[in-house]
Amino acid sequence: MSKKIVVLGGGTGGTIVANNLRRHLPKDWEITLIDRDDRHIYQPGMLFVPFGIQKANTLVRSRKKYILPDVNFVIDEITHIDPDKKEVKTKKHKFSYDFLVISTGCKVVPEENDGLMEAWGKNAFSFYTIEGAEMLHKKLKEFDGGKLVMNIAELPFKCPVAPIEFVFLADWYFKNRGIRHKTEIEFVTPLPGAFTKPKASAVFIESAKSKNIKITTSFELNAVNGKEKYIESIKGDKVSFDTLVVVPSTIGDKVISDSGMDDGIGYVPTHHNTLKALKHDGIYVIGDATNVPTSKAGSVAHYEADVVVFNIMSEIHGVKPEEIYDGHSTCFIVYSKGTSSLIDFNYKIEPLHGMFPAPKFGPFSLLKETKMNWYGKLGFEWLYWNVLLAGRHLGAPPTLVMAGKEVG
Amino acid sequence: MSIEVNGTSYATDENGYLLNLGEWTEDVAKKLAEVEEIDMTEEHWNLVNFLRGYYEEYQIAPAVKILTKAIANEKGMDKKDASEFLYKLFPKGPALQACKVAGLPKPTGCV
Numbered sequence: 001m002s003k004k005i006v007v008l009g010g011g012t013g014g015t016i017v018a019n020n021l022r023r024h025l026p027k028d029w030e031i032t033l034i035d036r037d038d039r040h041i042y043q044p045g046m047l048f049v050p051f052g053i054q055k056a057n058t059l060v061r062s063r064k065k066y067i068l069p070d071v072n073f074v075i076d077e078i079t080h081i082d083p084d085k086k087e088v089k090t091k092k093h094k095f096s097y098d099f100l101v102i103s104t105g106c107k108v109v110p111e112e113n114d115g116l117m118e119a120w121g122k123n124a125f126s127f128y129t130i131e132g133a134e135m136l137h138k139k140l141k142e143f144d145g146g147k148l149v150m151n152i153a154e155l156p157f158k159c160p161v162a163p164i165e166f167v168f169l170a171d172w173y174f175k176n177r178g179i180r181h182k183t184e185i186e187f188v189t190p191l192p193g194a195f196t197k198p199k200a201s202a203v204f205i206e207s208a209k210s211k212n213i214k215i216t217t218s219f220e221l222n223a224v225n226g227k228e229k230y231i232e233s234i235k236g237d238k239v240s241f242d243t244l245v246v247v248p249s250t251i252g253d254k255v256i257s258d259s260g261m262d263d264g265i266g267y268v269p270t271h272h273n274t275l276k277a278l279k280h281d282g283i284y285v286i287g288d289a290t291n292v293p294t295s296k297a298g299s300v301a302h303y304e305a306d307v308v309v310f311n312i313m314s315e316i317h318g319v320k321p322e323e324i325y326d327g328h329s330t331c332f333i334v335y336s337k338g339t340s341s342l343i344d345f346n347y348k349i350e351p352l353h354g355m356f357p358a359p360k361f362g363p364f365s366l367l368k369e370t371k372m373n374w375y376g377k378l379g380f381e382w383l384y385w386n387v388l389l390a391g392r393h394l395g396a397p398p399t400l401v402m403a404g405k406e407v408g
Numbered sequence: 409m410s411i412e413v414n415g416t417s418y419a420t421d422e423n424g425y426l427l428n429l430g431e432w433t434e435d436v437a438k439k440l441a442e443v444e445e446i447d448m449t450e451e452h453w454n455l456v457n458f459l460r461g462y463y464e465e466y467q468i469a470p471a472v473k474i475l476t477k478a479i480a481n482e483k484g485m486d487k488k489d490a491s492e493f494l495y496k497l498f499p500k501g502p503a504l505q506a507c508k509v510a511g512l513p514k515p516t517g518c519v
């Protein structure tokens with residue numbers, strides 16, 4: 001057997017996996033990581049850009065700087081995957097592999113939402129790209145009262161708590177500027193609640209109420225009308241706005257669907273617990289590129305990376321991959337500049353109250369708005385660049401830990 | 409919780425979703441549809457069978473978007489017409505209601 005591992009996509013998941021594998025495998029294993037550019041974006045920071053809490057240019061760093069020198073980093077567009085030949089094509093090269101890790105993420109496609117492009121940058125915005133977040137920052141600075149609507153176009157989408165955080169932050173921001181009394185905020189979602197998990201949803205709805213934020217649920221976006229300033233659902237319901245912030249439709253990367261490996265919307269059908277591609281041997285999938293039923297979040301990509309490295313190592317040693325991953329996800333939910341909540345859950349166990357990561361001592365509180373959680377959120381950015389991307393361990397298992405959680 | 413079909417009892421979760429996918433039969437589906445106040449037509453069965461086939465292949469319920477795309481392709485409709493068609497069949501939302509009749513577990517959405 002040749003000894004080649006190719007990792008597709010050098011974002012959160014791909015960088016962690018490549019570095020982690022490099023630490024574990026002897027030198028005769030060649031590890032190649034491919035991405036289309038050398039701009040690694042700290043995506044969680046994009047939530048802060050519209051409110052001026054963080055500057056866009058501080059979120060982008062060179063990918064190369066965070067990839068171990070013994071990983072072969074290639075900058076090129078990946079154009080085709082051939083699972084039978086075990087070969088990947090990029091615009092300029094061809095790579096064969098023994099193991100492939102797909103971590104090509106997902107992206108928003110506003111072109112897919114009727115009417116959205118006509119209103120784009122005029123009265124419709126999104127903070128899901130750096131450019132979008134900057135445009136929205138300008139708009140919010142000029143905002144002088146009126147109705148702000150946050151809409152999620154369609155499921156699935158990335159970082160399911162970000163839109164909730166956005167409206168909480170908007171409430172804080174407008175209060176700070178003294179224009180909250182002449183500002184209406186409405187959250188419009190296709191989900192039946194503020195969030196899919198009932199306990200957390202109830203807590204978020206309560207918080208929204210206390211902040212006078214209106215929530216409209218089960219709204220499936222059909223079209224945006226920027227001229228007449230409303231969004232319309234498939235059922236024909238209308239919600240009017242002055243400024244619209246939207247999470248546009250989201251799909252997996254084109255290379256997945258072009259290679260005929262997707263579920264119909266660009267995601268790779270993936271085993272929920274081994275993270276192996278359901279239909280192909282030698283291929284593992286992590287992060288936003290999978291179709292597993294948990295959040296599309298960086299924490300998920302990080303936990304999954306541990307499992308994928310473990311299973312590739314197992315296979316190299318002739319052992320079958322293990323069903324380890326449990327859907328574990330951990331997310332801060334920012335309430336204001338200075339306070340945050342936190343949720344920790346998996347496929348089966350919904351977010352619960354309690355302390356995290358240590359029982360009793362925390363220091364973080366689950367499903368509760370605290371100052372300490374905000375410091376956690378701030379500290380996370382440092383941790384991301386300096387510890388997590390390097391594929392280093394925090395000493396915790398990738399799966400959900402029940403200690404510290406209040407059951408029942 | 410459970411439902412009763414032809415003298416046999418089938419376990420469901422608290423929202424009325426069948427607990428054992430393997431126990432599903434057309435009669436069970438009819439009963440589940442009755443609870444949802446849906447008259448099963450051929451189009452309903454087509455969709456239910458599509459869902460079951462998809463679940464068997466991918467071990468997950470498809471996103472609404474996948475359903476709309478499949479219908480749009482098959483019937484030569486645009487996205488909006490396909491969505492309206494879906495909601496006509498299953499007014500409370502194709503994902504939630506149709507999955508229930510198809511005997512799939514409650515979809516967790518994207519989270």
Ligand SMILES: Cc1cc2nc3c(=O)[nH]c(=O)nc-3n(C[C@H](O)[C@H](O)[C@H](O)COP(=O)(O)OP(=O)(O)OC[C@H]3O[C@@H](n4cnc5c(N)ncnc54)[C@H](O)[C@@H]3O)c2cc1C
Binds near residue numbers: 045079129301330
């Ligand atoms: C506004 C916002 C806030 C967020 N907040 C949080 C948060 O607080 N906590 C949290 O855990 N997560 C958060 N996330 C989500 C998190 O950033 C992502 O889930 C995470 O980055 C996913 O990692 P990934 O490796 O799957 O994909 P990505 O990090 O997106 O990486 C995918 C990579 O693949 C490359 N690629 C794709 N296709 C090709 C191709 N054909 N050729 C070459 N290269 C290709 C891309 O260039 C990209 O670098 C947030 C996201 C957003 C948008």
